[in-house]
Amino acid sequence: MNNNYKILEIKDIIFNTETIKTFIFDWKIKYGEIPKPGQFMMVWNFNGESDEKPMSVSKIDLDNEEIGITVKNIGEFTNNLHSLRIGDRIGIRGPYGNSFKLNGDRILAIGGGVGMAPLRSFVEYANSKNKVVDVIVASVTQCELLFEKNFREIGVDVFTSTDDGTCGYKGFATHRTIDLLKNRTYDMAIVCGSEMMMKGIFNILEDNDIPGQYSMERYMKCAIGICGQCCVDNTGWRVCMEGPIFSSDEIKQITEFGNYHRDGSGIKHEL
Numbered sequence: 001m002n003n004n005y006k007i008l009e010i011k012d013i014i015f016n017t018e019t020i021k022t023f024i025f026d027w028k029i030k031y032g033e034i035p036k037p038g039q040f041m042m043v044w045n046f047n048g049e050s051d052e053k054p055m056s057v058s059k060i061d062l063d064n065e066e067i068g069i070t071v072k073n074i075g076e077f078t079n080n081l082h083s084l085r086i087g088d089r090i091g092i093r094g095p096y097g098n099s100f101k102l103n104g105d106r107i108l109a110i111g112g113g114v115g116m117a118p119l120r121s122f123v124e125y126a127n128s129k130n131k132v133v134d135v136i137v138a139s140v141t142q143c144e145l146l147f148e149k150n151f152r153e154i155g156v157d158v159f160t161s162t163d164d165g166t167c168g169y170k171g172f173a174t175h176r177t178i179d180l181l182k183n184r185t186y187d188m189a190i191v192c193g194s195e196m197m198m199k200g201i202f203n204i205l206e207d208n209d210i211p212g213q214y215s216m217e218r219y220m221k222c223a224i225g226i227c228g229q230c231c232v233d234n235t236g237w238r239v240c241m242e243g244p245i246f247s248s249d250e251i252k253q254i255t256e257f258g259n260y261h262r263d264g265s266g267i268k269h270e271l
């Protein structure tokens with residue numbers, strides 16, 4: 001594990017949606033580990049504040065030695081990140097956590113909102129290995145659909161669903177999944193989104209005997225397994241070390257999955 005900070009210049013900024021931007025950085029082999037799909041970075045924005053937060057690696061471009069993180073503006077930290085420009089510098093350490101595993105030939109990726117971020121590089125990887133990949137891109141409304149165009153460009157089948165029906169299927173990602181499974185079968189699925197959405201998808205995939213891999217979020221501080229902040233009940237697994245990707249069999253053992261999480265002070269919050 002390479003725990004040293006790299007102070008990196010923002011090379012490019014892609015405006016994905018009204019609330020989501022992707023920040024691109026050079027990531028030379030000399031920096032150490034190449035991120036794997038599903039892993040995350042700790043991002044330190046020292047421009048005016050000193051906080052540090054986890055962000056999934058959404059783009060891994062080995063040819064051009066670039067990586068990307070995709071950030072939804074939801075609070076103080078992410079709002080400050082969104083105000084940065086090309087050429088500004090931030091600190092990045094990582095990559096951390098485990099990664100998605102490629103098992104089988106037919107893969108379903110299901111992402112809600114910015115939950116599409118950790119799935120994108122896996123979809124690209126599986127597609128490059130000539131696997132059949134279908135992607136459900138879900139969001140509240142059309143303008144928040146993430147990476148739909150990127151997925152269509154690489155030639156995978158994309159199924160959109162929006163809560164308000166402004167693009168594609170009208171309904172939740174869960175409904176779209178049930179509908180898709182009437183005609184298609186898969187060897188595995190990868191899932192990221194709100195935990196309530198993931199819990200719904202988990203039940204559907206279990207009913208259809210499809211093994212899933214779920215990207216879980218918990219409040220993180222150290223990201224290297226020391227502070228215990230991100231431990232989940234029953235198992236004691238640290239989401240930053242044993243996760244953030246958990247298989248269906250592991251998810252069954254995490255009693256807090258879909259029920260509650262803890263904030264930075266350890267206080268429980270029902271989902």
Ligand SMILES: Cc1cc2nc3c(=O)[nH]c(=O)nc-3n(C[C@H](O)[C@H](O)[C@H](O)COP(=O)(O)OP(=O)(O)OC[C@H]3O[C@@H](n4cnc5c(N)ncnc54)[C@H](O)[C@@H]3O)c2cc1C
Nearest residue numbers: 053054055056070071072075076077078117217218219220
């Ligand atoms: C493994 C992992 C990967 C993530 N990947 C992405 C990503 O690719 N794109 C993205 O936009 N967001 C991602 N997040 C969530 C992101 O870290 C939080 O949304 C962000 O920290 C919010 O900060 P804020 O100050 O803007 O909002 P706040 O108002 O401070 O927080 C909003 C919510 O974000 C969560 N959060 C806040 N601080 C942390 C923290 N230190 N660790 C974990 N969660 C926190 C809490 O649930 C909180 O209620 C990821 C989280 C984890 C754990």
Ligand code: FES
Nearest residue numbers: 221223225228240
């Ligand atoms: S964030 Fe410290 S142990 Fe996971």
